[in-house]
Amino acid sequence: MTDVRSPQAGNGAAAPGVAEEPADVAGETIAGVADETETPRPGGFGAVAWARWAWRQLTSMRIALVLLFLLALGSVPGSLLPQQGIDPAGVQQYFTAHPALAPFLNALGLFNVFAAPWFAAIYLLLFVSLAGCVLPRSFRLARTARARPPQAPRHLSRLPNSVRYETAMTTEEASAAAAAFLTRRHFRLSQGEGWLSAEKGYRREAGNLLFHVALMGVLVSIGLGGLFGYKADRLLVEGTSFADTVTDLDAYHPGHLVSPNDLAPFSLTLDKFSASYVASGPDRNQPESFNAHVSYTAQPGDAARTYDIQVNHPLNVDAVKVYLLGHGYAPVFRVTDGQGKVVYDQATPFLPADQSTYLSEGVVKAPDAKPQQLGFAGVFLPTAVDVSGQLESAFPAPYLPAVSMIPYVGNLGLNNGVPQSVYQLNTTGMHRLATPVQVLTPGQSMKLPGGAGTLTFTGYRQWVSLQVTYDPGQVPALISGIAALAGLVLSFLVRRRRIFVRTYRGDSGRTVVDVAGLARSDVGGGFEAEFGELAAGLKSVHDHDSSPRSEETE
Amino acid sequence: MPLFPSSHAARRAVGAAAMAVAGVLGVAACGGQIAANTPASNGNNFVSGNGTSSYFKAGSRLAAPAVSGSTLSGARLSLSSYRGKVVVINFWGSWCAPCRSEAPTLAVLSEQYQSKGVRFVGVDIRDSPASARAFVQNFGISYPSLNDPADEIALAFRHTVPPAAIPSTLVIDRNGQIAGRVIGQTSYSSLGNILAKVTAGG
Numbered sequence: 001m002t003d004v005r006s007p008q009a010g011n012g013a014a015a016p017g018v019a020e021e022p023a024d025v026a027g028e029t030i031a032g033v034a035d036e037t038e039t040p041r042p043g044g045f046g047a048v049a050w051a052r053w054a055w056r057q058l059t060s061m062r063i064a065l066v067l068l069f070l071l072a073l074g075s076v077p078g079s080l081l082p083q084q085g086i087d088p089a090g091v092q093q094y095f096t097a098h099p100a101l102a103p104f105l106n107a108l109g110l111f112n113v114f115a116a117p118w119f120a121a122i123y124l125l126l127f128v129s130l131a132g133c134v135l136p137r138s139f140r141l142a143r144t145a146r147a148r149p150p151q152a153p154r155h156l157s158r159l160p161n162s163v164r165y166e167t168a169m170t171t172e173e174a175s176a177a178a179a180a181f182l183t184r185r186h187f188r189l190s191q192g193e194g195w196l197s198a199e200k201g202y203r204r205e206a207g208n209l210l211f212h213v214a215l216m217g218v219l220v221s222i223g224l225g226g227l228f229g230y231k232a233d234r235l236l237v238e239g240t241s242f243a244d245t246v247t248d249l250d251a252y253h254p255g256h257l258v259s260p261n262d263l264a265p266f267s268l269t270l271d272k273f274s275a276s277y278v279a280s281g282p283d284r285n286q287p288e289s290f291n292a293h294v295s296y297t298a299q300p301g302d303a304a305r306t307y308d309i310q311v312n313h314p315l316n317v318d319a320v321k322v323y324l325l326g327h328g329y330a331p332v333f334r335v336t337d338g339q340g341k342v343v344y345d346q347a348t349p350f351l352p353a354d355q356s357t358y359l360s361e362g363v364v365k366a367p368d369a370k371p372q373q374l375g376f377a378g379v380f381l382p383t384a385v386d387v388s389g390q391l392e393s394a395f396p397a398p399y400l401p402a403v404s405m406i407p408y409v410g411n412l413g414l415n416n417g418v419p420q421s422v423y424q425l426n427t428t429g430m431h432r433l434a435t436p437v438q439v440l441t442p443g444q445s446m447k448l449p450g451g452a453g454t455l456t457f458t459g460y461r462q463w464v465s466l467q468v469t470y471d472p473g474q475v476p477a478l479i480s481g482i483a484a485l486a487g488l489v490l491s492f493l494v495r496r497r498r499i500f501v502r503t504y505r506g507d508s509g510r511t512v513v514d515v516a517g518l519a520r521s522d523v524g525g526g527f528e529a530e531f532g533e534l535a536a537g538l539k540s541v542h543d544h545d546s547s548p549r550s551e552e553t554e
Numbered sequence: 555m556p557l558f559p560s561s562h563a564a565r566r567a568v569g570a571a572a573m574a575v576a577g578v579l580g581v582a583a584c585g586g587q588i589a590a591n592t593p594a595s596n597g598n599n600f601v602s603g604n605g606t607s608s609y610f611k612a613g614s615r616l617a618a619p620a621v622s623g624s625t626l627s628g629a630r631l632s633l634s635s636y637r638g639k640v641v642v643i644n645f646w647g648s649w650c651a652p653c654r655s656e657a658p659t660l661a662v663l664s665e666q667y668q669s670k671g672v673r674f675v676g677v678d679i680r681d682s683p684a685s686a687r688a689f690v691q692n693f694g695i696s697y698p699s700l701n702d703p704a705d706e707i708a709l710a711f712r713h714t715v716p717p718a719a720i721p722s723t724l725v726i727d728r729n730g731q732i733a734g735r736v737i738g739q740t741s742y743s744s745l746g747n748i749l750a751k752v753t754a755g756g
Contacts (some may be wrong), residue, residue, distance in 0.1 A: 241704035246718045247645055247679060247703035260716045265709055300709060334684075346682035367654060368688035417739050418656025 032238040055478035059126065059132035067126040074122055078113035081105065082224060119191035121297040130219065134212050141209040148515045152500035156516035159500070161528060163535040168511040172512050174542055178501045181541050185483050185534070187499065196501040201520075207490025208481055217480030225473030230254040230263065232468040237330045237347045238461040244320070246470060264320040264470065268296040271306070275325060277396050282392045285356045285396055292324050292464045309466075319470065326465040328352045329360050331380045331403050334456040337369035343453075344369075347461045350380045351423055363425040364405070364455070373412045374453055377425045378405030380460070381445035384439065403440050403457050407433040407448050451476040496520040497527055499534060513542060570646065586689050609748050610715075612756065615731035618724070619710040623700040624690040626678060626686050631698055633675070633726075638713045640672045640733075640752050641726040642745070644698075645708060645717045647681045648689035650741035655691040658724075659742050663749065670753045671728075675700065677707050727752050 039335050057063055060135055078241035082090025084395065088432045095102040098529060109116030129415050156162050167174050171194060179189055187198035232249040234242050242248045244267070253259075276288045292309040305314045315322040335344035343366045343506040350362030364376040383395040384402035391404060409429030420426060438446050440457040447454050505510035517533050587672050610616075618641075622632035632640065644660055646653040664674040676699030678686045683701060690699065700707060715724060715732045725734035725748050734748035 115643055243705040243709040245705055245708045245716065247708045247720050247722065260718045263712070265712055267704055267709065268705065280637075300706065312690060337688075341688065342663070342684045343688040345684035365649065368648065368684075368685065371694075380679060412652045414649075415654045417652045419651050472685040513736070 011438070032505065047243055051170075056130065058129050059136075060129075061133065064126065064129045064133060064518075067129055071119075071122050071126060073379045074113065074119050077110045079240060081110055081113075081175065083114075084112040089509075098543060127219070131216070134144040135396055137356035138209060138212040138216070141212060143204035145202055145209060147198040149188060149498055151190070151192060152195040152197045152502060153516070155372040156500055156502055156514040159516035160514040161531040161535075162514065162539060163520070163539070164512065164514050165539050165542070166506060166508070166512050169511055169542060170293060171505060171511050173403065174513055176499070177541050178503070178513070178515075181538055182297055182501075182534075188286070194503055196503075198499045199496060200433055200498075201494050201496035204491050204494040204496050207487045207492075207494065210487030211491060212487075214480045214484035218484065221465055221477035221480055223473065224476065225255070225257050227257045228262075229469070229473065230258045231470075233325075233465060234468065235349055235463055235465045236268070237349060237463045238270050238273055240347075240497045241267055242266045245424065250251040253338075264298075264318045265302070266298050266299060266320070268294050268315075268322065269304075269468075273464050275327060275397070275462075279395075287396070288368035290324060292327075292466075305551075307398055309464075319472070321469050323467040324464055326352075328463050328465075329358065329380050329382060329401075329460050330463045331362075331401075331460045332363050332458045333376075334370065334458055335364065335366045336454045337366065337374065338372070338452050339370045341370070343374075345458075347463075349423075349463045350495055354393070355530075359393040362423060363420075366413065366453075367412050367414045369453060369534055372409045373408075373414075373430075374448075375408040375425045375427070375430055376455060377408070378403055384441075385552050397513055398460060399440060401460050404437060404444070405433060405440070405455060405457075406437075406454065407446075407452070408487055409433060409448075409452055420447040495527070497530070499531075501538070512539070515539075557639075558662075580649065602654045605735065605736065605741065605744065607736040607744040607748065607756060609734045609751065610732065612733075614729075616714040616734055618730055618732050619698075619715060619726075621707045621710050623696045623702060623707065623708060626690065626701050627698070629698070630701055631675070634730075636673050636675075636726075637730055638728055639673075640670075640728055640749070642667075642672060642674045642749070643677060643724045643726065644674065644740075645677045645679055646680055646681045647683040647720055649681065650720050654689075654693075655693065656721060656739045656741075657689070658730060659745070661693055661695050663742065663745055664695075667749055667753065669751075672749060672753060673697070677702050679703070679705050705710065724750065725752055 005481065021462035047262060080295070080517050082094055085090055094111075095106075113119055153159065157164065169177065169525065175194070175196055179191060182189060182198040185200070187200045188202065189509060190197050201452060214239055231253045232244070232250040232272060234249050236242055243346055244263045244265060246252055246263070270292060272293045273291070274293075275290050278284055278286045290311055293306065294315065295304045296307045296315065296317060297304050309315050309322060309324045310325055314324070330347040330349040333387075334342060334348045337343045343365065348362055348364055352358050353361045359382075360380040361483055362378070364374075364378065366374040379391075381391065381402050381404075382398040384400045385392055385394045391402075408425065408427055408430040413426045413429055415496040430536070433452065433520040434473075435446070435449060440446060440455075442457060442459045445454050500514075500516045500518070503512040505511055505516075515538055517527065519530035556642070571717055618633065620632070620634055621633075623631065625631050633643075641658075642664070646657075648654070662670075674687065674694070674697035674727060675688075678699045679702050681703070686699065686701070689695075706743040710724075711717060711724070715735050717735075717737075719722065719737045721739065723740050723745060725745075727733040733752045736748075741751050
């Protein structure tokens, strides 16, 4: 007597019974995809209507995507043009090279893109758009997750999966038995006269909600980092120290609510830096490992501790991370001026010009040399070799260290107060001293013509560039990110499905049971099999248990 | 392993987004008098100021920390030995262009205010003794400078009015409290005005 109908294409949609299905089947959305319900443009001049219209437009997914695209587009000049915060010298050069174009670009804020008002406007709108989209959606999802299933359709046989059979039970007994059976299988029920609706798979809504809430969590975490975090750079030579205070940092990018007093008060000394390189084979000259051996104190007065900073293996002091970013050589020079006085004696960081050989470039400035200021520009070669008259470095490790420096005298341009790069020599006020090119090995000196002084290359040390970062939003962002992913997976894997049961007295006088099933968004398939099992289970309950009492014991 | 300029850019964008978060969530911005002077990097390997000067009224001043160290000439010097005098502390380095530019002004002011009970102390940071001594001699600086290669003295001021750039100048009143600060290059008038008020008992 069992009459199982297989799904019939086009049947369900036209059925009047199915039409009773609430509209939220159509409104079923995957996380993040907004309802693109078009709000009609208001015809009159009502400020509230216009404001509502503008708000609906702003919080639509289409506008969010447009803003995201604009944000990406707006960042392009930031990577094409020199930026004030990163490369002020480059901006100056651009002004001299393009005197007509540069002021125009400057007026548009293209030399400081990320601080430009138009850029701020884009990200502010984007954020409001995201928040305005995600927050109300979260509330709606929370309501959906608590909702009860709707009334059963009238004609169950028109649903894609349906079964009809007869039972010896009364209609009331059959309804109660079906309710007990479905409750045991964790269905959520709503019941009425002769009908029963059961729904399962609310974890999909919970996953959807989790995704949306976690998305807000990610935004807030990023905000936390931007407000209370900071990032700073410092180049440190072996044997020297620095403290995490603004005066002792090369570059300092504080969050909007960070004051100089908030920096973690640690001090750090670079005891030794070692690097190893591949000596032969196709990967020759490639670095194998970098180790910066440091000692640090977390607070002034604390005991010093040691640590070995490696790439992607930062030092962690009070939630502040110190990363190893780069390294190089700092030849030690002693400059004696024309009056025989030592006016310069220190390790001078040179910047690597060639990453595979560590041929490095740098300058020495002796602004207090008498009778005239002295400057030197030149190269450091870790493994100096003569390649047909040309001085080159053969290997990045310091096997045959040598320098070659060109001397200048005159005005370094330091005394007028304009900050200048310590890696560049401004030779506009200086003239080059006529000396033959000399290669100095450690301990060797070069006498300057005209009794201007002496330069001695006394040795070398290594330096590391460190990045100090504090980001209080990092852990919350990670947790939110994982939660968002879990929510998304849940919402994709779990499907919502409904079982409807109607019981009524048939023509023969026996109770007829109609069972139908409907899977909402059956992405993975497999609902048909589940429905078959449930229908068989219901039928066996209705066949074998003739009294309500025995149902409870099952 | 070079620095990625883009990471800086990204951070700025994130910071910008953070401002948006603050606006939406109604996070109250609570920057004090000091946060207003937060300097930006000039990309020249140190943080230089813009010459902003601040004067703190009596009653709203914070006590200067007890700092001491050895001077460029090797003598011991402790800030507490100047108690009862007005002290000007100047953080400088011989390599720093604004420091070189302001040095003649400081040399003049230190002599002018000597008779009014003002003492100057330099704090030489991120420097080598050879260059620092040449600087002091070159500019005819008569007051002592503490040698502070690890910047521990600046760190000691972190809970008060930290020197937020190179150069930075702090004025400490007769009671050992911080009465003024100049971030960046001082001028005759900016430091002179603070000194005139503080020596007058203001």
